[in-house]
Amino acid sequence: MKLFSRSMLFVISTSLLFACSDGGESGGSAEPSRVQAFMADPAAVERGEALFIGTCAGYCHTLTRTDTDALFLFDCQWKHGGKDEEIFNTVTVGIPNTRMVGFGANFPEGEDDLWKIIAYLKTNQEPCA
Amino acid sequence: MGNQAISAIQWLALLLLLVVLAACSEQSSDTEVTDTMVEVIENVEEDPEIDAALLARQPTTNHWLNDQPIGTGLGPVTVENLASGTSNPEQWLHYGGDYRNFRHSPITELNPDSIGELQIAWLFPTGTDGQFAMSPIVYDGIMYVTTSYNHLMALNAETGEMYWRYDHPQPxxxxxxxxxxxxxxxxHGDQIIMSTLDAHLLSFDRFTGELLWDLEIxxxxxxxxxxxxxLIVKNMVIIGTAGGEYGIRGHFDAYDLNTRERVWRVYTVPAAGEPGVETWSGDSWKTGGAPTWSVGAYDAATNTVMWTTGNPAPDWNGDSRLGDNLYSDSVLAVDADTGEYKWHFQFTPHDVWDYDGNTTIFQVDINFEGRERQALVQANRNGYFYILDRVTGEFLSATPYVEQLNWSTMDENGRPVVNPEAVxxxxxxxRVCPGILGGMNGSWAGAINPDLGLAFIPTVENCMTMRxxxxxxxxxxxxxxxxxxxSDAAKGEDYGHLSAIDINTGEVKWRYMDNSPLKAGVVSTAGGVVISGSPSGKIFGLNAETGEELWTFNAGGGIRSQPVVYQVNGDTYLAIGAGDNSRTSAVPSGGQLMVFKLKDGQF
Known part of the structure; x- marks a missing residue:
């Protein structure tokens, strides 16, 4: 619930920001990236959250800091790259020699589902140093 | 310039050569330390100029063998030995103590009057962290102990001297x-058998520690x-696997200990065309879970193996697997020789709470409502204490043994009537009660004192919301x-208790309360005590009849193991593993086997 409330606040603030800026990760492009677009769409963030809860959380990427071998994904520390495309690639291909098997193209609604998961993660990041 | 350039190339070549040599000198995992190697290490220590990288290449091994005579001369473990369970106080041959899983010793010397005289006899570090969850095997004066990450050691049960050790290399x-x-x-025989995290089954010579065989489950x-x-039954080893969180199709197997051939495999999720597959919508049976990650029971009188199963997959969303999802969260009874189906009982049809049915099953002969019954009782993770007929699988009763249970009520046939709010x-x-850990959980084992007719159940009270x-x-x-x-744990509101439950009725007779959810096993003695531990590191001994606390000891690290008691040369010992990483404590983790001895004046 705490995460959800925070995500709603972030969606609103992000939407306002997008209204005044050209977006961050799109490298100065006038168009927001797919992730940024989804971050501004509460329904997309909600689907990303449902996918994350049902597929990534549970006994792996927990919602609060827990001592597991799976990384905590809300602390800005991206071991395998924190750009949207890097996260996309990590989830798609997986990490060799770990239990993080790549999901390939298995998401029910294709690539959009994974971009929405990333939008959910980026929406709920703790403040980065 | 030219000479300097040649010199640089030479240095580069020399460096390259050293790197290649270093790569070639990597020791294989089962390399033994030789005198030559030891000499190299000593030289390194004497020369401060040697690169630290060389020190890092010290030869290592994961397997220490024994070539000395050990034991007291007992022969191979026989079928008769295994059937005798704990009746010989110098032996502890099964995880559950005997085929009934009572974890009850005939030792009377350890009783309410003497328990206060337990003193540390010896300690043994495991060098591992994570759950130290084992129940030791004791035979022939030797204790066989496993640790997290599949380290296996043979120790002198009287002194703690290590005879041999194997650290399984994990992927x-x-x-x-x-x-x-x-x-x-x-x-079994002269073999020690261990299952592994990478789903293998290994056999070792019990005297030397030599690896005899390795098969992939x-x-x-x-x-x-x-x-x-x-579980050893006749000449077979029976083993199940985990994987309910990975969408496996569960099964448990019997392997011939002599030929290493698989005798039978019982799938816990029926395939297309098999009875029960209609309880899975679509093709969901293919990824149905129902893992078999704890030990079962064997009833020689009916030649029946009974095994429990875990949650259907996926855990918390049942939309893709509509139906009861047989045989998840069940107990399955099969013919010991063939694996042929005899009966089943499902505790939690269409589970969406991760209520694995893998907790200890006890074979008890009871008087139920005025009639003698050969029963099977279990404190299920879903919060109910079940009494079944173990010959037919007939449901007899289900009684809440937890203090908080709101996910269902129970109908007269043993089928839960689900509270829709709890889905x-x-x-x-x-806030669903029990939470995902139970109740009781198959990660630890209860005990039974048959003289008192009581089951001792370490219990978690930690309700939680589930999404x-x-x-x-x-x-x-x-x-x-x-x-x-x-979860209640996140708010510091979780707690635990060890509850004594009347095996004839399911009624709770007494509870021993603890501030922490209890996650360790229990041992019971004919002398009338029960011993277990807490995640806080407290080992405690209770009066089996009343639950009165008689003795405690601060082990320093959390208790997740299954304690055993045994005797050597007439002296009485208690062995218990400590040092679990509780994930919520700042206390450093690291396994420690602790062996206590009843005071005999020789300390």
Whole structure:
């Protein structure tokens, strides 16, 4: 619930920001990236959250800091790259020699589902140093 | 310039040569330390100029063998030995003590009057962290102990002297949902058998520690692991696997200990065309879970193996697997020789709470409502204490043994009537009791004192909200469909108790309360005490009849193991593992086997 409330606040603030800026990760492009677009769409963030809860959380990427071998994904520390495309690639291909098997193209609604998961993660990041 | 350039190239070549030599000198995992190697190490220590990188290449081994005579001269463990259970106080041959899983010793010397005289006899460090969850095997004056990450050691049961040791090399991509536990070895003939996190079954010579054979139960990368102590029945070793969080299709297997051939495999999820598959919508049976990650029971009188199963997959979203999802969260009874189906009872049809049915099953002969019954009793993770007829599987009763249970009521046939509010949803706004750990959990084992007719059940009280999500199946990846959310533990409101339950009625006779959820096993003695431990590191001994606390000892680290008692040369010992990483404590983790001895004036 705490995460959800925070995500709603972030969606609103992000939407306002997008209204005044050209977006961050799109490298100065006038168009927001797919992730940024989804971050501004509460329904997309909600689907990303449902996918994350049902597929990534549970006994792996927990919602609060827990001592597991799976990384905590809300602390800005991206071991395998924190750009949207890097996260996309990590989830798609997986990490060799770990239990993080790549999901390939298995998401029910294709690539959009994974971009929405990333939008959910980026929406709920703790403040980065 | 030219000379300097040549010199630089020479240095580069020399460096390259050293790197190649270093790579070639990597020792294989089973290399033994030789005198020559030791000499090299000594020289290195004497020369401060030697690169630290060279020190890092010290030869190592994962296998220490024994070539000295050990033991007291007992022969191989026989079928008769195994059937005798704990009746010989110098032996502890099964995870559950005997085929009934009573974890009850005939030792009377350890009783309410003497328990206060327990003193440390010896300690043994494991060098591992994570759950130290084992139940030791004791035979012939030797104790066989497993640790997390599948280290296996043979120790002198009287002194703690180590005879041999094996550290199983693990792949880096283990499919382990819930920690690197191993719950103990099994013994048969002169073999010690251990299951592994990478879903293998290993056999060792009990005297030398030599690896006799290694068979793969399943490919671990497909989502399988094995953490249970195997069960020996006749000339077979029976073992199940974990993997319910990875969408495996569960099974338990029997292997011939002499030929190493698989005798039978019982799938816990029926395939297309088999009875029960109609309880799975679509093709969901293919990824149905129902893992078999704890030890079962064997009834020689009916030649029946009974085995329990875990949650259907995915855990918290049942939309893709409509139906009862047989035989998840069940007990299955099969013919010991053939694996042929005899009966089943399902505790939690269409589970969406992760209520694995893998807790200890006890074979008890009871008087139920005025009639003698050969019964099977179990404190299930779903919060009910079940009494079944173990010959037919008939449901007799189900009684809540936890203090908080709100996910269902129970009808007269033993089928839960689900509280719709408790079904996980996207809102996750209902505090479900019990939470995902239970109740009791198959990670630890209760005990029974047959003279008192009491089952001793270490229990978790930790309710939690659960959220349903969208699940995606990819082979070898987790497949859970949701997640636990807010828990009592996160608010510091969880707690535990060891409850004594009347095996004839399911009635709770007494509770021993603890501030922490209890997650360790129990041992019971004919002298009338029960001993267990807490995640806080407290080992405690209770009066079996009343629950009165008689003795405590601060072990320093959390207790997750299954204690045993035994005798050597007439002296009485208690062995218990401590040092679990509780994940909530700042106390450093690291396993420590602690062996206590009743005071005899010789300390």
């Amino acid at each position: 880096e991509d283990l499919r382990v949902c819930c920690g690197p536990a191993n719950r103990g070895a099994a013994i 399943q490919e671990h990368a497909d989502g399988f692991s094995a953490t249970a102590a195997p 996980p949803s996207s809102a996750a706004d209902f 349903k999500g969208i699940s995606v199946f990819v082979k070898g990846q987790t497949y859970m469909g949701g997640s636990p959310m807010d």
